[in-house]
């Protein structure tokens with residue numbers, strides 16, 4: 001008789017699903033001594049009930065069998081099918097694309113945004129496109145403005161859409177090259193003097209605030225926040241950005257890329273006032289340097305803090321679009337930037353956070369009621385997507401142990417969200433204009449989802465020609481550490497004849 005997993009342990013292992021938990025995490029979760037649990041887990045592993053992956057992560061055996069299943073379609077199959085159906089083989093892109101490459105670069109460093117791509121990637125794209133000075137560049141998911149900053153620096157008009165307010169703030173501040181560094185430095189000094197004179201204010205609504213900061217740090221942060229000027233002039237916004245950028249470095253959290261605890265220096269006092277002063281002087285310094293190249297700047301850019309599905313630019317007004325959309329089953333941006341949202345006053349309650357999440361491109365944390373209208377699979381036109389959604393649903397039904405039983409609905413909504421953006425960009429592009437997207441694939445509920453190839457197909461469906469699909473780098477699945485995923489540059493082109 002094989003040994004079965006005790007109910008408490010089964011529940012705990014289900015919570016982390018294919019990501020797995022360490023013995024220490026399970027011991028804390030179950031209040032059971034670690035050595036005892038380690039022996040039990042080894043025994044269960046011998047009976048094939050649990051599996052150990054990567055660096056000592058345990059998962060239920062249900063989660064591990066994936067590529068042994070007959071119905072599992074792996075990345076290669078999709079690549080071959082894509083080549084057959086679209087006549088395009090995957091190429092490779094040799095340049096660097098991750099945001100870590102931006103962390104020390106002037107302007108880009110003002111608000112390190114881990115979900116971004118590199119400035120070098122963007123300028124490389126401009127070079128390849130041979131863009132004439134004064135062209136209009138659009139980024140429908142502008143994030144903290146990497147594309148827009150590079151566009152303006154290269155002499156182009158930058159237009160961006162970004163729904164998450166702190167990211168839109170960062171993008172606005174970063175493309176306003178005209179901000180006077182002297183005035184900003186003076187304003188920063190005034191804010192600090194005012195903060196010192198104030199009493200500590202009330203913390204934001206987030207339940208975890210007291211855990212996130214040491215008490216002295218928290219007090220100083222509230223003083224600093226309450227001293228920020230309320231206006232929306234570019235200098236005011238720049239000080240707000242400097243404050244927002246101070247939050248994570250002085251907290252017990254880190255963003256790598258998801259927000260979480262586990263910093264080795266968590267209990268060290270880091271002074272928010274000093275951090276803020278440093279941020280202001282860094283921004284001022286970069287503005288001074290930028291000012292020297294004033295003659296080569298593009299015209300003032302524009303960031304619309306609104307939904308990319310509602311892009312409403314004059315037809316044919318954009319020469320090039322470059323972006324990186326959220327990935328299928330990817331980052332919950334609202335959760336990841338909840339500190340910035342709460343401390344900067346963009347969200348005043350958990351309902352505000354939920355509403356923002358629901359307005360954004362679908363992520364894995366979307367509420368069940370929002371996903372409910374998207375549970376049917378037979379009305380999906382794209383044959384690939386229909387098969388994939390059905391496979392996800394079958395796997396979930398079969399195992400009943402995935403994190404959410406409506407995962408296929410989340411994926412369906414994701415592609416429903418993406419479609420109007422592609423359509424709107426198509427309309428806004430001039431004939432022959434290109435749309436370059438950096439997209440990832442995913443593994444979820446035991447199903448491989450070629451997000452990049454599906455995006456290319458969607459592009460073709462709204463009228464684009466698929467010009468190329470180039471793999472830029474490998475990355476590893478969060479669900480199964482040993483499963484290689486990729487990040488790809490999909491290039492779509494609007495036909496040269498108008499219409």
Ligand SMILES: C[S@@+](CC[C@H](N)C(=O)[O-])C[C@H]1O[C@@H](n2cnc3c(N)ncnc32)[C@H](O)[C@@H]1O
Pocket residue numbers: 113115116117118140141142143144145146147161162163164167306307308309323324325326333359360361
């Ligand atoms: C991968 S990030 C873009 C990063 C950007 N390329 C950069 O380098 O900074 C995707 C962005 O899409 C934004 N987003 C999600 N849904 C959106 C929507 N419906 N409209 C506009 N922006 C949205 C997210 O807030 C996030 O900043």
